[in-house]
Amino acid sequence: MVESTSVKVLLLDIEGTICPISFVKDVLFPYALRVLPETLRTQWDDPNFAKYRDAFPSEYSSSKEALEAHFRDLVEKDVKVSYLKSLQGYLWKEGYASGNLKAPLFADVPTKLSEWQHKGLKIMIYSSGSVAAQKLLFQYTNASPSDLTSRISDWFDTVNAGLKTDANSYKTISSKYPAFSPNEWLFLSDNVSEVDAAIQAGMQSVVVQRPGNAPLPVEIPKRLRVIETFESLDDNLEAHIN
Missing domain, CATH: 1.10.720.60 (Transcription Termination Factor Rho, Rna-binding Domain; Chain A, Domain 1)
Incomplete structure (x- = not known):
């Protein structure tokens, strides 16, 4: 596992991480x-x-x-x-x-996005869904206010970054922001293969285990950090505002 350092960029998965897989x-x-x-x-x-x-x-x-x-x-x-x-x-x-569709974000997500942005952290999305679909999901949420797109600095999908289980995809993403070293990125995902790929690319990465996600194999918490809420990340995040 990459040695922990101050996080400057949060890279978030969507399905099973910020909203239910269902x-x-x-x-x-x-x-x-x-x-x-x-x-x-x-x-x-x-x-x-x-x-x-x-x-x-x-x-x-x-x-x-x-x-x-x-x-x-x-x-x-x-x-x-x-x-x-x-x-x-x-x-x-x-x-x-x-109004027929509205994204049901997990309760901790809107508050943490606001807090992270206020601290000066960059928040970006990486999902297998298209960038256009990502933006729609964040525009129409169950939060108040509903539109959270202003919280997001950039958007990545399989077209502009690559497959999420390929370490090169995370290298592509981090290379777009040379001011931040790869180990200053924290990728959050429910998918262990994606977490492994991000770590291979030099990023920090954590498995997110939300309600409705498939149970994790027993060996995963022994080698990767697993969290159930973004609130658990407070002690590991430190903004550096230049």
């Missing part, structure tokens, strides 16, 4: 599946929709039926490809704006 699996995914057929029927030739349609491989973007079948197959298998994530974000946008 919101993505049981709310967002089904919502997109539910509204997709009508969207394909009414917007297939709409220029605003065309860029999402045409991002799919040609064998699937050639017809509404093929695209819908492929979309459903990818969601069922939880395949993390950029063109799927982009279209999901497009479908969710209307749901958020209409």
Whole structure:
């Protein structure tokens, strides 16, 4: 494990870290599946929709039926490809704006984001969901005020950073901010493989075990730090404001 040092940048996962896994699996995914057929029927030739349609491989973007079948197959298998994530974000946008979707953040999250920002810490997001979908989630939350996007300094996904289980992705992210050394970054995620990748890249990293997450193997707490709330991080964070 990387030796602890003062944290200047917090890099946060979303699903299972700042909001329940169930919101993505049981709310967002089904919502997109539910509204997709009508969207394909009414917007297939709409220029605003065309860029999402045409991002799919040609064998699937050639017809509404093929695209819908492929979309459903990818969601069922939880395949993390950029063109799927982009279209999901497009479908969710209307749901958020209409009030049908609202991100249920864990209770400690809004307060800690505000505290960290006030201390001068940089807060960034790294999720397999598209950057557009990330911004929607933080714009429409159950917090008061609802829009927390102003708390976030930057956004990363599998398109602009890479796969979350690849150490090179974390090197790509940290290289964008050369003023901060990798060990001044703290990555928080419920996924042990992602935590291991971040540590391999030189970052500090902690496993977040939230309600609804799968139980961790018994050996994980023996080699990695595990927390259940962001409140547990207070003693390890020290802002350096220049």
